[in-house]
Each structure stands twice: as C-alpha cells, then as structure tokens.
Amino acid sequence: MLHDSRALRRASDAASARASVNSRRSRWILGSVTGGVIGLALTAGIVAAPAAGAELPDTVDHVTALVTGSDPLHKTVDDSAITIKLAKDAIAAADAKTAEVAGSGLDLAGAPAAVETQDLTAWIGQLGDRDSLSDRELTSLTAYTVTGTEAVVAETAALQASYDAAQQAKAAAEQAAAEAAAAAEALAQANTxxxxxxxxxxxxxxxxxxxxxxxxxxxxxxxxxxxxxxxxxxxxxxxxxxxxxxxxxxxxxxxxxxxxxxxxxxxxxxxxxxxxxxxxxxxxxxxxxxxxx
Incomplete structure (x- = not known):
C-alpha cells in the first residue's frame, strides 16, 4: 500500500511539471509553487491516509526541487521549452515585418530593410534536440537563444520605426506633390x-x-x-x-x-x-x- 501511494505521488509530480511547461510561463511564481505543494500534500493525505504521513516530506522536497532548481537539469529543460516558444514568436514577427517592408518597396534611407534570424533559428534547432545535450550545453544554448531573441525583437522594433518613417515621408511627398499640382492648375487657370x-x-x-x-x-x-x-x-x-x-x-x-x-x-x-x-x-x-x- 505504501509503495502504491509513493508511485501515485511520483506520477502526480511528473504531471504537474509537464503542466508547468505547457503553460509557457516565463517566470516561476512563488505563489503557484506554494499552492502546488499544498495541493500535493492534501492529495497525499487523502490517498495514503495517516499511515503515509512519513512520506509527505519526500513529496514536498521533490516538487520544490523541480521549481527551485535543486534539480537543475529538469528545470533547465522546462525553461528551454519556454525559450524556444518565445524565440519562434520573435522570428515569426521579424519575418512578417521583413516581408511587409520588402513588399512595400519603400526606401528606408539606408536603414536595414530586413531582420536577420538565421542564428536564432539554428539555436532553436539545437535546443529541439535537448535530450542529447549535457546540462552545461543546454544552459549555454538557452542563454544564446534568450540573447538572440532579445536582439531579434529589438531589430524588429527598429525596422518598424524605419518603416513608419518611410511611410510618413512618402505620405508627405505625395501631399506636397498634390499641393504643387493644385497650385500649378490654379496658376494655369489664373494665367488665362x-x-x-x-x-x-x-x-x-x-x-x-x-x-x-x-x-x-x-x-x-x-x-x-x-x-x-x-x-x-x-x-x-x-x-x-x-x-x-x-x-x-x-x-x-x-x-x-x-x-x-x-x-x-x-x-x-x-x-x-x-x-x-x-x-x-x-x-x-x-x-x-x-x-x-
């Protein structure tokens, strides 16, 4: 009976960890950790009854380890999944903006007209095979990907600013041309x-x-x-x-x-x-x- 209760608690721990990854949260929230620990403690009490009370500290320690980093490989893997999602979102936004700018044909006055995402894409690909990586390699690749994501986001924002300026310049030029044409037409009429x-x-x-x-x-x-x-x-x-x-x-x-x-x-x-x-x-x-x- 005691063995079965411990197995049940281990399965519950694993399910909670997977749910944490799927939620795509970029930060571990202490309140959520506390709630999870309390929930597991209550579940353990119901399933195992008082006889399993001696095992409860082991369950709490296990969940705490997943969250606080005393089990660093599991936490790094979870963080990497979130990092990959954020990086893919950044690449999608950058590629969409690059395509929009290219399609407009606007002159950005020497500013870069595209966001480079090749390096970030490569790092994402390597992180996708994280089961084969060592803890140190996983940590390094995750750091590279985070830094690369920040760079892509910043470059996309800069491209958007340059694109906005080019659109405004085009609108101003078109307005000036329209006003000049109207003035020329008025002058031609006045000269009759x-x-x-x-x-x-x-x-x-x-x-x-x-x-x-x-x-x-x-x-x-x-x-x-x-x-x-x-x-x-x-x-x-x-x-x-x-x-x-x-x-x-x-x-x-x-x-x-x-x-x-x-x-x-x-x-x-x-x-x-x-x-x-x-x-x-x-x-x-x-x-x-x-x-x-």
Missing part, C-alpha cells in the same frame, strides 16, 4: 485671359476701391496693350506682360515670379496706374490720346 481679368477685377475692387466703370476702362487699356496675355512681349521696345511694363524687370518689385504669373503682373500694373494716373479711366484716356500710357 478670363482668369487674368477676374484677378484684375478682384484686385481693383479690394485694393483700390475701383468699381465696374473703372474695370471697363482697364479692360479696354490692357486689351489694347497685350490682349491680357501674360507672355506678351514687344520686340521693338521691350515692353512685357499684361501691363506692358518697360522694361519687364520692373515688375519684379511685385514678385519674383513676374515672368510666369499673371497675378504678379496685374498687381504691378494696377500700382503703376494708381501712382501715375490715379485711375484706369485716366490711364485709358491718356492712351487714347497718345497711343501709350
């Missing part, structure tokens, strides 16, 4: 005859308080001078642009883009008319009388 007239009407009203009567004179004046063409150029005299500034470089005072932007030319032309003639109608009257303004 109708666009230039609309700009001139708006500026004349908002900046000088000139109404439709003055705009009518301005329209007649600049239709005669340039046909509202911002590229107009008088080869014989050098007058340039919608207001036919002479020389055209005068319009640089209104903006450096005076050669390509009708609005800049119009801004300069309205200022010229205001300072020299007072109003567009006065400038138009002078043009009609002298053929220039």
């Amino acid at each position: 005859v109708d666009g230039a007239k609309a700009t001139a009407r708006s500026m004349a009203s908002s900046q000088y308080g000139w109404g439709d009567d003055q705009f009518s004179c301005l329209n007649s004046l600049w239709t005669k001078e340039s046909g509202w063409n911002y590229k107009a150029y008088n080869a014989s005299g050098g007058a340039t642009g919608i207001p036919q500034a002479l020389p055209g470089s005068k319009m640089a005072s209104a903006g450096s883009d005076w050669q390509t932007n009708a609005a800049t030319q119009i801004s300069w032309g309205l200022g010229y008319i205001s300072s020299v003639y007072g109003t567009p109608c006065s400038a138009w009257g002078h043009s009609q009388a002298t053929n220039w303004y």
Whole structure:
C-alpha cells in the first residue's frame, strides 16, 4: 500500500511539471509553487491516509526541487521549452515585418530593410534536440537563444520605426506633390485671359476701391496693350506682360515670379496706374490720346 501511494505521488509530480511547461510561463511564481505543494500534500493525505504521513516530506522536497532548481537539469529543460516558444514568436514577427517592408518597396534611407534570424533559428534547432545535450550545453544554448531573441525583437522594433518613417515621408511627398499640382492648375487657370481679368477685377475692387466703370476702362487699356496675355512681349521696345511694363524687370518689385504669373503682373500694373494716373479711366484716356500710357 505504501509503495502504491509513493508511485501515485511520483506520477502526480511528473504531471504537474509537464503542466508547468505547457503553460509557457516565463517566470516561476512563488505563489503557484506554494499552492502546488499544498495541493500535493492534501492529495497525499487523502490517498495514503495517516499511515503515509512519513512520506509527505519526500513529496514536498521533490516538487520544490523541480521549481527551485535543486534539480537543475529538469528545470533547465522546462525553461528551454519556454525559450524556444518565445524565440519562434520573435522570428515569426521579424519575418512578417521583413516581408511587409520588402513588399512595400519603400526606401528606408539606408536603414536595414530586413531582420536577420538565421542564428536564432539554428539555436532553436539545437535546443529541439535537448535530450542529447549535457546540462552545461543546454544552459549555454538557452542563454544564446534568450540573447538572440532579445536582439531579434529589438531589430524588429527598429525596422518598424524605419518603416513608419518611410511611410510618413512618402505620405508627405505625395501631399506636397498634390499641393504643387493644385497650385500649378490654379496658376494655369489664373494665367488665362478670363482668369487674368477676374484677378484684375478682384484686385481693383479690394485694393483700390475701383468699381465696374473703372474695370471697363482697364479692360479696354490692357486689351489694347497685350490682349491680357501674360507672355506678351514687344520686340521693338521691350515692353512685357499684361501691363506692358518697360522694361519687364520692373515688375519684379511685385514678385519674383513676374515672368510666369499673371497675378504678379496685374498687381504691378494696377500700382503703376494708381501712382501715375490715379485711375484706369485716366490711364485709358491718356492712351487714347497718345497711343501709350
């Protein structure tokens, strides 16, 4: 009877140890140890009855040895199983991120575009055959694998950061390109005859308080001078642009883009008319009388 009780307790010990490995816990928790010891003590009392009381200390010592490391080979094997699981998870995450980055085609600005996992994979393979390893070899390989796992996790995090930065840079570049395209489209529209007239009407009203009567004179004046063409150029005299500034470089005072932007030319032309003639109608009257303004 005593022999059977001891065998039962040994089987219970082995089952508890296997369950501890399968739980994949990375740390041994003292509370769990205490609970396991108490549970085994209670089980021993029920199965073996008082007569087996003398054997109870042997059961407690055996379970404690599995947990605390007084039986180092068993504990190292259990730790290795957890280490392998964590390492495989790290490799899977690294490989997935490497594949995602490669598929994106993004430039990581010189940062590594992949996480190297070959060494860690090799160590996992060796740990998989841990029954053939000595205690010392098992301990060393487990340490290598833990260190390698930490390195792979860190490199994966760095790759993620580089990938995020590349995605942000791409988004910023796309936004800048879209804004540039929109600005170019707006400029092209403003540089048309109708666009230039609309700009001139708006500026004349908002900046000088000139109404439709003055705009009518301005329209007649600049239709005669340039046909509202911002590229107009008088080869014989050098007058340039919608207001036919002479020389055209005068319009640089209104903006450096005076050669390509009708609005800049119009801004300069309205200022010229205001300072020299007072109003567009006065400038138009002078043009009609002298053929220039």
